Amino acid sequence: MKIGVIGLGLIGGSMAIGLRESGFATHIIGTDQNPEHAAKALELGLVNEILTLEKTAAAADIIIVTTPVNTLNYLVPRLLDLIQPHQVVLDAGSTKHPVIEAVEGHPQRARFVATHPMAGTEYSGPTAAISGLFRGKRCVFCNAESSDMDALQAAKAVYEALEMNITYLEGADHDLHVAYISHISHIASFALALTVLEKEKQEERIFELAGGGFSSTARLAKSNADTWIPIFTQNRDNVLDVLDEFINTVSQFRTILIKKDFKRFEELIRLANEIGRII
Amino acid sequence: MKIGVIGLGLIGGSMAIGLRESGFATHIIGTDQNPEHAAKALELGLVNEILTLEKTAAAADIIIVTTPVNTLNYLVPRLLDLIQPHQVVLDAGSTKHPVIEAVEGHPQRARFVATHPMAGTEYSGPTAAISGLFRGKRCVFCNAESSDMDALQAAKAVYEALEMNITYLEGADHDLHVAYISHISHIASFALALTVLEKEKQEERIFELAGGGFSSTARLAKSNADTWIPIFTQNRDNVLDVLDEFINTVSQFRTILIKKDFKRFEELIRLANEIGRII
Numbered sequence: 221m222k223i224g225v226i227g228l229g230l231i232g233g234s235m236a237i238g239l240r241e242s243g244f245a246t247h248i249i250g251t252d253q254n255p256e257h258a259a260k261a262l263e264l265g266l267v268n269e270i271l272t273l274e275k276t277a278a279a280a281d282i283i284i285v286t287t288p289v290n291t292l293n294y295l296v297p298r299l300l301d302l303i304q305p306h307q308v309v310l311d312a313g314s315t316k317h318p319v320i321e322a323v324e325g326h327p328q329r330a331r332f333v334a335t336h337p338m339a340g341t342e343y344s345g346p347t348a349a350i351s352g353l354f355r356g357k358r359c360v361f362c363n364a365e366s367s368d369m370d371a372l373q374a375a376k377a378v379y380e381a382l383e384m385n386i387t388y389l390e391g392a393d394h395d396l397h398v399a400y401i402s403h404i405s406h407i408a409s410f411a412l413a414l415t416v417l418e419k420e421k422q423e424e425r426i427f428e429l430a431g432g433g434f435s436s437t438a439r440l441a442k443s444n445a446d447t448w449i450p451i452f453t454q455n456r457d458n459v460l461d462v463l464d465e466f467i468n469t470v471s472q473f474r475t476i477l478i479k480k481d482f483k484r485f486e487e488l489i490r491l492a493n494e495i496g497r498i499i
Numbered sequence: 500m501k502i503g504v505i506g507l508g509l510i511g512g513s514m515a516i517g518l519r520e521s522g523f524a525t526h527i528i529g530t531d532q533n534p535e536h537a538a539k540a541l542e543l544g545l546v547n548e549i550l551t552l553e554k555t556a557a558a559a560d561i562i563i564v565t566t567p568v569n570t571l572n573y574l575v576p577r578l579l580d581l582i583q584p585h586q587v588v589l590d591a592g593s594t595k596h597p598v599i600e601a602v603e604g605h606p607q608r609a610r611f612v613a614t615h616p617m618a619g620t621e622y623s624g625p626t627a628a629i630s631g632l633f634r635g636k637r638c639v640f641c642n643a644e645s646s647d648m649d650a651l652q653a654a655k656a657v658y659e660a661l662e663m664n665i666t667y668l669e670g671a672d673h674d675l676h677v678a679y680i681s682h683i684s685h686i687a688s689f690a691l692a693l694t695v696l697e698k699e700k701q702e703e704r705i706f707e708l709a710g711g712g713f714s715s716t717a718r719l720a721k722s723n724a725d726t727w728i729p730i731f732t733q734n735r736d737n738v739l740d741v742l743d744e745f746i747n748t749v750s751q752f753r754t755i756l757i758k759k760d761f762k763r764f765e766e767l768i769r770l771a772n773e774i775g776r777i778i
Contacts, residue, residue: 338710357710387707394708400695401708405716408687410767411748413774415741416679418748427777428666429673429680431617431636435778437684437716442775445768449761460756462694467749469690469697474746477739482728488689489724495692496721498706499714 221245224280226273226295228252228261229447230340231312232286233349235382236266241351244381249276252346261346277302282310282374289313290450293322300328308371310335310378314398315454316362316391333375334362334391337384338402342442354382362391399458404466406440406448407459413441500524503559505552505574507531507540508726509619510591511565512628514661515545520630523660528555531625540625556581561589561653568592569729572601579607587650589614589657593677594733595641595670609647612654613670615639616663617681621721633661641670678737683745685719685727686738692720 223245225232232250239245250267252258258270277283277299285295292313299309300323309332311319316334323329339357341348359379364372379386389397416438420426452459476485502524504511511529518524529546531537537549556562556578564574571592578588579602588611590598595613602608618636620627638658643651658665668676695713699705731738755764 338708340711358708360708387704389704393702397702397705397708400698400705401713402710404694405691405712407749407752408691408716410771411745411752412684412687413771414748414767415683415745417770417773418744419679419741423672423676423679425666425668426676426679429617429637429639429676430777431681432619433684433719434680436718437687438774438778439715440712441771442778443768443772445765445772448768449765452756452764453759453761456756456759460753462698463749463753463756465697466690466694467746467753469693470686470742470746470749473686473690474739474742477731477735477742480732480735482732485731486724486728488693489722489727491696492689492692492720493722493724494696495717498709499717499721 221282222247222249222280224249224251224276224283225267226251226276226283226285226299227287228257228266228346229286230344230348230353231337232284233261233264233266233346234339234351234353235284235286235312235337236261237349237351238354238382239378242381244377249280251276257346264346264349266346266349273298274302277307280307282308282378284378285309285311288447288450289315289318289454292319296323296332297326300326300332303328303331305331307331308333308374310375312337314402314451316360316394318454320363320366320391329366330368331371333364333367333371335375335379336360336362336394336398337379337382342439344444344447354379354384357384358387359384360387360389360394362389362394364388395455396458399455399462403451403455403459404462406443407463408466409438409440409443413438500561501526501528501559503528503530503555503562504546505530505555505562505564505578506566507536507545507625508565509623509627510616511563512540512543512545512625513618513630513632514563514565514591514616515540516628516630517633517661518657521660523656528559530555536625543625543628545625545628552577553581556586559586561587561657563657564588564590567726567729568594568597568733571598575611576602576605579605579611582607582610584610586610587612587653589654591616593681593730595639595673597733599642599645599670608645610650612643612646612650613641614654614658615641615673615677616658616661621718623723623726633658633663636663637666638663639666639668639673641668641673643667674734675737678734678741682730682734682738683741685722686742687745688717688719688722692717
């Protein structure tokens with residue numbers, strides 16, 4: 221199978237590695253608007269060749285778009301303009317409602333499958349691409365009923381080759397769920413990192429003590445602005461909603477400490493411990 | 500060397516494993532007020548025998564107190580009452596100022612070394628004890644000038660056997676630093692877990708999407724209330740101080756989202772990325 225990958229970063233590069241290793245991809249064509257990323261992806265062997273968007277669209281059986289989400293509303297309709305009716309376009313964006321709206325009414329809408337392979341690291345670019353990134357993780361297919369059956373089957377084959385588990389959701393539900401499960405974690409991490417970095421200006425030795433707990437909660441603060449600003453822009457309303465709840469919950473701990481109500485604090489810890497069911 | 504361990508949980512048990520494996524401890528005596536924990540520690544081979552506090556204090560060269568911090572203010576002075584002038588008492592508590600105050604003026608004060616080996620997991624009890632927990636991590640010695648030189652040397656030998664790196668701080672400075680580097684991370688994790696668990700009541704499929712990012716930031720929410728309530732009780736003033744700064748920082752993200760000021764959002768992400776220097 222000939223695969224086209226638009227956007228040769230962590231996600232696109234890791235998909236290329238996984239699809240080649242599984243034998244699913246026999247030839248991988250890459251496109252990236254950053255010539256350095258394109259050259260690096262070729263040098264690392266992530267792709268067999270670099271072509272323009274148009275030539276990739278002409279040559280690949282399945283075209284996977286792994287660029288920042290702000291570019292999807294332009295790139296996905298553009299690719300649907302270019303492809304033949306036997307080809308398939310997938311995206312891998314962390315928001316789904318906007319791209320689904322962008323393709324609504326497009327004559328080739330049914331050749332597009334809106335997907336979100338939920339995997340990543342805090343690193344970015346083609347050098348961050350790794351083998352096995354998606355293995356055992358979850359991929360969300362959104363509004364699957366709007367895609368042709370054979371296009372859906374092709375998308376399923378891609379993610380099964382990457383050893384992902386598939387979940388089906390409506391785009392709007394997906395975007396609310398990821399606000400809770402992913403986007404708010406990033407804001408909490410950014411805020412933790414900023415709080416301690418600010419303190420470091422007075423207490424230069426403070427990071428000597430940074431151990432496993434801090435590393436775990438602040439790890440996501442290394443995440444790339446070029447990826448995340450478009451996500452927060454597109455999912456702003458959901459994130460604001462969840463952020464209000466998070467602030468209210470953190471503020472409860474503040475009130476509890478002010479009142480020295482450690483009985484209530486203990487109740488909240490025991491409630492929070494329930495998360496052990498999940499993670 | 501005969502070692503006494505008071506409190507056979509994650510920390511005490513893991514210290515016992517490390518001190519035996521390194522050859523530092525030739526005989527380990529354990530004490531735990533929970534008879535099940537004591538029996539389990541013996542069964543797991545963490546300790547050679549279980550004795551009372553008094554008999555442990557009589558028999559061990561070095562006595563390490565690894566109980567919740569609310570018990571230290573009683574246990575450490577009590578042990579100093581019991582020991583002979585050649586013996587040494589260490590604690591391993593996550594707060595240091597209160598226990599240092601509790602021993603002030605004690606005739607055997609100089610036989611006590613206030614230490615905080617900064618390592619742990621979100622699990623607790625003797626079955627959570629693991630080999631290598633402390634390796635390469637940092638141990639803080641507080642107010643070292645108040646301890647006898649030979650007691651300090653003994654404490655250093657303990658933590659060197661566990662392959663830890665030692666840092667010296669004043670107790671009050673330590674407590675402020677850990678509020679930033681550890682305690683606030685726990686509150687952020689508890690709050691994240693509670694926010695999503697609350698949402699789960701309406702959206703039962705929300706945890707299907709819980710991936711690596713969420714697991715990383717919410718991992719500490721599994722932490723044990725019996726350990727953490729005494730820590731938050733003792734370090735309440737510092738934690739409140741840091742929590743206010745954290746809430747202000749999170750609220751900045753809220754204001755930015757309300758105003759759609761994504762330029763400022765990007766600046767904050769790039770500032771937060773600085774944490775990559777540290778972790």
